[in-house]
Amino acid sequence: MRDPQAEPSDLIRSVSRALRVLEAVGQSERGLTVKQVARRCQLTVATTYHLVRTLAYEGYVIRREDGTYVVGLEVADRFRELVVAFRGPAVVTETLRRAAAETGYSHQLARFVGNRPTITAVAEGPRSPYVDDLIPGFDDGAHALAMGKALLATLSAEQRARFLKESGMPAYTPQTITSGEAFEADLAAGERRGMQIEINQYRNGLACAAVLAVNDRDPERRVVLQCALPAGELMTSARIVRTRLLSTAANLADALKD
Template sequence: MREPRAEPPNLVQSVSRALRILEAVGREPTGLSVKQIASRCDMSATSAYHLVRTLHYEGYLTRLADGAYTTGLEVADRFRELVHAFRGPSAVGDVLRRAAWESGYSHFLGSFVDKRIVITAVAEGRSSPYVEDLVPGFDDGAHATALGKSLLNTLNPVQRRRYLELSGLRRFTRNTLVSVQTLEADLARGERLGMQVEIAQYRPDLACGSVLIRTHRDENQRFVVACATPAGDLQKKATLVRTRLQQTALHLREALAQTEAPAPMTF
């Protein structure tokens, strides 16, 4: 999500174009030729050629036998580094894994990252449907996920409307809430329930509950925890899911507080 009005006056065009190339190539699993890259990225063939050569040399693009280019292995390395950074302290990961093991449901940690609602850590549970999108770094569909709703609910109405205007209200399933009014009513229901909920709003076979770990003046220090269940489970076990999530949130709050405590002075 880029804001055109926020474009810096000293934007380095060559860097911006190189990133657009990576995005275009990443969307095509079979690869793109230099000519196709130039067309899709709205640049000259000469510019595309020089940038592609550089990205290939640095390992961010891979050249196939037919001359097309796909994403390179350096991109995977950067993703692993991103996941490690997002995961945070080991104590937080331990809490998530324990909750996933005891409940059988996948658990997710979420926060704001650069003003985006992002999944920052995941612990897979054996009884949850697997969704390939829900990995660290996922920043889409906040209006359709319980994790996203919990963080949206920490914003005031003006901030929330601005976020939704920029991100959009994409319809993922027939149950997705695609108007600000219905979403506001849903957030209010979740607040009364003590848990934000979505049932088949992001995927038809998936449901999710989420609670706030802590709020903070700094958006980047706000955290929520969510768990994913089969769509039919959450309605039957809502109270149990909420209780377990609240307990997990407490443990996560303690883990986060420990990592932020100042180191003891030694003499």
């Protein structure tokens, strides 16, 4: 949700409106007509028509035969560029892939992007439960995922409280931590353990473990390594998981020095 208080004085309204139109079209599974877009974006039909025509010309939306508009392929191109920018040096990708191949577990890198814990690179492992959310660009559920906990643990208690208040703590499962006090206790336990974990907090049957790979005074340069595995396996193999994560994190730290 946009903060009206943070609106820049030089905001270009037409650009803002075009992005709202693109968001509305992207959120619709069946596509939208110009009138439907106008209603959802609270714009006039005439204004919406010109915005949609421009977005269609640029390839960001596509007009179908029934008159509805859907997201265009240019959006996919921008997403691929984002993934490449997030991924970093090729050695980072190879390190993640090697860890996934050796353990069978999916591995993810995460860092703060716009003050939000965000997954920036992924290597899938065949033994991990498949979760379609955990892809580059995913920035939800920080309180319920180990990568979010590991990044939030680098902030002050006041900064964490502010983040959790703004983002909320929705219950993804009955095991999700939904109070700030319980969250602080969970982070403290992770610090003592030397590894932040979650078991069945984001998805039933899923567990995640995470360690800090790169620490830095600049929050945006802090990097966390997470692996996802079946919940039962983390409960029986936590020490092995931690040892492997720390080893991989050290390799990543070397690759990311520059």
